[in-house]
Amino acid sequence: MAGADVVLVNGLHFEGFLQRLVDASATKATIAVLTKDVTPIDFKPEFADADAAEGADTGSGKTVTDPHAFQSIANAKIYVKNIADAFCAADAQGCDSYKANAAAYTGKLDAVEGEVKAAIQSIPQEKRVVITSHDAFGYFEHAYGLTFLAPQGVSTDSEPSAAEVAKLVKQVKQDKAAAIFVENITNPRLIEQIASETGIKVGGTLYSDALSQPDGPASTYIDMMHNNIAQIKGAILGS
Structure with a gap:
């Protein structure tokens, strides 16, 4: 980082460690905040405490801003x-290339966004509800009309108790979710129990904060969006 010309950051307090790294490196690089001009949204109240470390402090002691703006393709x-602008500012001679690459990639994003919208439209309105264990999809929900709910009362630090499992099963039934993607519950027997007691399909892996390994299904941003919408649609519609 010390020799960098530009440092790209998400912003919205997503990288809590980054300022310390910048200070330690004594870099002279321009810090480009990629969420500049993005309209931020808040975490849902039920997620605010669990995701406090990822949001922006409002000054009242309550951390509510959702930093996962990239889950909206428009964002x-x-x-x-913002990346192209930062590179142009650092390297004026290469600006035409940066802008051309940005335009080409934006065209690819347009195509992916069309696919995502079409996939959501193919899902009946009453089935556009899924459950995840981590509130990383608020921008996706806001942009595309799919509702993400959170299982409450299950600790990720230990094996859930019978009472916690019963509470989760009750919530899933009440919320009438069409599929469940629980990132933090890794015990397959527990997932099978929830599926058995609720009749809800268990979906595959949704990628949120990070990409997969290079040989995985979400090694690029576009692959991540393809994977996530395919998993959601497949789990709900069985395709």
Whole structure:
């Protein structure tokens, strides 16, 4: 980092460690905040405490701002523009190339966004509800009309008790979710129990804060969006 010309950051307090790294490196690089011009949204109240470390402090002691703006493809296009602008500012001679690359990639994002919208439209309105254990999809929900709910009362630090499992099963039934993606519950027997007692399909892996390994299904941003919408649609519609 000490020799960098530009440092790209998500912003919205997503990288809590980054300022310390910048200070320690004594870098002279320009810090480009990729969420510049993005309209931020808040975490849902039920997630606010669990995700406090990822949000922005409002000054009242309550951390509510959701930093996962990239889960909206429209926001990803803003990221691309901000990256190109930062590179142009650092390297004027290469600016035409940066802008051309940004335009080409934005075209790919347009195509992916069309696919995501079409996939959501193919899901009946009453089935556009899924459960995840981590509130990383608020921007996706806001942009595309799919509702993400959170299982409450299950600790990720230990094996859930019978009472906690019963509470989760009750919530799933009440929320009438069409699929469940629980990132933090890794015990397959527990997932099978929830599926058995609720009749809800268990989906595959949704990628949120990070990409997969290079040989995985979500090694790029576009692959991540393809994977997530395919998993959601497949779990709900059985395709």
